[in-house]
Amino acid sequence: MPRFSIIKAFFKKEIAQTLRDKKMIAMIFFAPILQMTLFGFALTNEVKNISISCIYSPGDVLARTIEKRFLESGWFVPAESAERTDYSKILSKRKAEAVLVMPSQGLLKEIERGSSGIQLLIDAVNPQRAVQIENYVKNIMSQTVSQELKNTPAGLAPPVDLNVKILYNPSLESAFFMIPALFGFILCIFTVMLTGISLSKEKENGTFEKLISSPVTVWEILLGKTFTYSILGFIVAFSMVIGAYLLFGITVKGGILKLFLICSIFIVSSCSVAIFISTLAKTQQQAMMGSLIFLFPALLLSGLIFPVENIPVYARWIAYINPLYYLLEALRNIVLKGGDWIVLIQTAVPLALIGTALLIFGVKKFNSKL
Amino acid sequence: MTKILDIQNLTVKFGGFTAVDNITFSVEKGEIFGFLGANGAGKTTTIRALCGLVNISSGNMFIDGKDVSKNTKKLKPRIGYMSQKFTLYQDLTIKENMLFSGALYMMTEKEILKRMKELFEYVNFKESPDEIVKSMSGGSKQIISLAASILHNPEIVFLDEPTAGISPVSRKLFWNLISKLSSDGKTIFVTTHYMDEAEYCRRIALMQNGRIIALDSPQNLKTASNASNLEQAFINFLDKK
Numbered sequence: 001m002p003r004f005s006i007i008k009a010f011f012k013k014e015i016a017q018t019l020r021d022k023k024m025i026a027m028i029f030f031a032p033i034l035q036m037t038l039f040g041f042a043l044t045n046e047v048k049n050i051s052i053s054c055i056y057s058p059g060d061v062l063a064r065t066i067e068k069r070f071l072e073s074g075w076f077v078p079a080e081s082a083e084r085t086d087y088s089k090i091l092s093k094r095k096a097e098a099v100l101v102m103p104s105q106g107l108l109k110e111i112e113r114g115s116s117g118i119q120l121l122i123d124a125v126n127p128q129r130a131v132q133i134e135n136y137v138k139n140i141m142s143q144t145v146s147q148e149l150k151n152t153p154a155g156l157a158p159p160v161d162l163n164v165k166i167l168y169n170p171s172l173e174s175a176f177f178m179i180p181a182l183f184g185f186i187l188c189i190f191t192v193m194l195t196g197i198s199l200s201k202e203k204e205n206g207t208f209e210k211l212i213s214s215p216v217t218v219w220e221i222l223l224g225k226t227f228t229y230s231i232l233g234f235i236v237a238f239s240m241v242i243g244a245y246l247l248f249g250i251t252v253k254g255g256i257l258k259l260f261l262i263c264s265i266f267i268v269s270s271c272s273v274a275i276f277i278s279t280l281a282k283t284q285q286q287a288m289m290g291s292l293i294f295l296f297p298a299l300l301l302s303g304l305i306f307p308v309e310n311i312p313v314y315a316r317w318i319a320y321i322n323p324l325y326y327l328l329e330a331l332r333n334i335v336l337k338g339g340d341w342i343v344l345i346q347t348a349v350p351l352a353l354i355g356t357a358l359l360i361f362g363v364k365k366f367n368s369k370l
Numbered sequence: 371m372t373k374i375l376d377i378q379n380l381t382v383k384f385g386g387f388t389a390v391d392n393i394t395f396s397v398e399k400g401e402i403f404g405f406l407g408a409n410g411a412g413k414t415t416t417i418r419a420l421c422g423l424v425n426i427s428s429g430n431m432f433i434d435g436k437d438v439s440k441n442t443k444k445l446k447p448r449i450g451y452m453s454q455k456f457t458l459y460q461d462l463t464i465k466e467n468m469l470f471s472g473a474l475y476m477m478t479e480k481e482i483l484k485r486m487k488e489l490f491e492y493v494n495f496k497e498s499p500d501e502i503v504k505s506m507s508g509g510s511k512q513i514i515s516l517a518a519s520i521l522h523n524p525e526i527v528f529l530d531e532p533t534a535g536i537s538p539v540s541r542k543l544f545w546n547l548i549s550k551l552s553s554d555g556k557t558i559f560v561t562t563h564y565m566d567e568a569e570y571c572r573r574i575a576l577m578q579n580g581r582i583i584a585l586d587s588p589q590n591l592k593t594a595s596n597a598s599n600l601e602q603a604f605i606n607f608l609d610k611k
Contacts, residue, residue, distance in 0.1 A: 009473030210457035
């Protein structure tokens with residue numbers, strides 16, 4: 001049984017060491033906020049399954065063709081059809097993400113007149129999607145129009161101009177999708193890198209010799225280290241939750257408790273990875289490199305930036321053994337959708353299994369001799 | 371006198387390299403036992419084996435009659451070990467280092483601070499406990515290092531080149547403390563390159579290439595090799611081999 005007073009001594013020592021290093025403080029408290037701002041504003045995602053509703057007069061052949069092209073493109077699915085008078089209702093009820101309102105006298109006539117009467121309404125709660133949807137709609141419309149008009153007496157195809165209205169999130173903040181995942185990624189970086197580095201630091205500076213010559217157990221050393229950096233990771237991740245609220249107005253719909261639960265399960269995995277890295281690394285530099293070798297693929301195959309569904313099947317299994325993938329799934333579910341328990345369990349169980357396997361492996365490899 | 375350390379046919383190999391080659395010796399309770407030899411002779415490895423820090427290849431080691439390999443955990447609190455490398459945290463203060471070192475031995479903060487004060491007073495150590503270790507002189511670091519390894523009042527103290535690279539004044543203070551520990555009944559196992567320090571030892575073992583080539587009191591070693599001083603005695607022993 002690990003003794004509490006030993007863990008406490010480690011905690012005090014690690015905190016004192018961390019806080020004495022000004023570069024470390026900058027890395028811990030400013031880097032995450034900087035990253036959050038960058039990630040939140042700069043990164044976008046590919047978008048699929050957009051539910052769209054097209055409103056047009058029964059005899060409008062061109063409009064019908066355009067609707068067909070939307071559905072054929074693979075990006076769109078048909079939404080509930082609506083009347084010309086109350087189309088905004090299906091947007092507000094989230095039955096459609098986009099509504100394209102064609103002019104009542106027919107699209108062809110409108111285009112000949114200068115096409116200002118075509119209206120596109122987009123639900124922009126998720127801003128990345130909104131921007132993508134707008135682009136998709138514009139592209140498909142102008143392509144279709146130019147193709148169709150070649151065969152008509154009108155001859156030249158004028159550019160299609162849309163009157164776009166962005167609803168619910170007019171400022172188009174791209175943070176909604178990225179930020180919850182970023183909590184997870186920061187937690188991952190902290191626990192893997194800081195724990196790994198601090199374990200290797202003991203070896204590099206020779207202080208590890210002092211530790212193992214005293215009557216502390218391997219578990220106490222490992223717990224003392226991982227506990228401290230997990231706490232730091234939690235503090236930073238949760239200060240990001242506050243930052244996300246202040247900067248982007250994002251609230252945790254599922255509540256902090258669920259967030260804490262899934263993060264706690266996750267850190268078993270990330271700390272185990274750190275322990276494993278420290279068994280291979282003799283210096284802090286090596287530990288840093290080792291962490292990056294883990295973090296990059298873990299990040300790229302986590303769905304943070306590229307959807308896992310887009311990864312070719314033969315490589316997808318890497319994502320399915322990647323603890324970060326489950327964490328990010330769970331975090332988005334908790335922060336954005338309110339954290340449905342079934343989804344939570346679906347992510348927590350694999351995460352717990354991966355964590356246990358990694359922990360057994362890491363601790364077995366960790367040598368308490370020189 | 372009772373044997374506190376008993377080493378029988380100890381061999382430690384690292385891959386194909388034999389660091390310690392079948393050595394047998396014992397150390398008596400309360401004595402200052404010196405370990406001399408060139409770098410790489412196997413002194414540090416022997417100490418590390420006794421502290422349970424390296425895996426041994428063959429042989430037996432007993433501390434106070436208990437097999438070290440089987441009772442490592444129970445024996446560790448009775449041992450103090452000062453490595454030849456500086457093994458305290460450079461980025462912590464003296465006090466923080468002491469509190470951490472002591473806590474590893476389940477000492478309370480009060481006990482640690484009291485003991486630290488005693489030890490520092492004894493060697494007339496004047497640095498403030500809130501000083502960061504990094505900025506201190508080599509001699510001060512060694513004093514702190516020794517204090518940290520004997521905080522928990524161990525019966526046996528292993529000192530691996532404790533005075534390497536420190537000033538003669540610091541060395542004198544250092545040996546005052548070692549002598550005091552010995553007179554308190556502690557067993558001191560020390561390696562050194564200084565002949566004047568070797569003279570303080572009750573018995574000396576001379577190591578070469580993993581083997582002990584001579585073991586006796588300083589006086590007997592000098593007599594046996596027909597030398598007027600220890601340095602000459604060792605040269606004579608090494609030549610003979």
